[in-house]
Amino acid sequence: MKHFELHRGSAPLLVSLPHDGTAIPGDIAARMTPQALRVPDTDWHVGLLYAFAKELGASVLAPHWSRYVVDLNRPPDGHALYPGRSETSLVPIDTFAGEPIYRDGAQPDASENAARVDEYWRPYHAALRAELDRLRGEHGRVVLWDGHSIRSRVPMFFDGKLPDFNLGTANGESCAPELQAGLADVLREQAGGGANGHDHVVNGRFKGGHITRHYGRPGDGIDAVQLELAQCTYMDEDGFGYQPQRAQGVQRVIRALLVEAVAFARCHRGNARGG
16 A cells, blocks of 8 residues: 555645545454444544545645654654643644554554654655645745644643644744735634634644645745544544535635635735734
8 A cells, every 4th residue: 555645736835635545454454443443533534525636726635644653743753843831742642532553562652663763754754745835836936735634632731622724833933924814804704703613723722734834834835734623524523424515614714815815826926024
């Protein structure tokens, strides 16, 4: 099985879906608990949510393997993204619910972790970098969109319910301020609020993981943005089932966000941060 699928598009937009994979290699699966084999912490169905992105000309990169094999949105040295706060590791050993992923005595050691980085992490990031370079070379500027989702309530990470749309730009460092402002405007206009809409936040609990922070270099023509969606907006969080009718409204907002991102890249090709 290939480690990932890459669709090469023609627009200045790369959609990365690093937690979309669900596959577990057999030798690893044999050591995991029954609950972990359900891969409950997957960013369920984000591939379906973003399927339309190809129609916009976007490149799309998604892995086959689960984040339980190695987390593609963590730095390869395992450095914490949110020091002092709860978060999962480069090679997770516990689920978001605090349950063990491995049977007693079967956790991977440091050498296995390093081998997983070489086998699974590095190829994905090499493909990501190469595609970013290709698109920037063709267009002068490119937007990297990192698509994620998570259960709306995860006490390990945050209190209460997560906002529906969580836009992260590393506190404004990973993309040009004009792009962040434009995306925030789209969320205010398209997502709405209250009973008939979706709430949102910019640089709240989720400010962007390793991919957003590492590759976002607006001064060099690469703007990176992470969108973390609350899964209650498009699926059954307990049964993991996709709900197409509910998802339509979410896709409408995501489409508007991606259209804004492409328009920004085309209007600011080759420009440094600040426009």
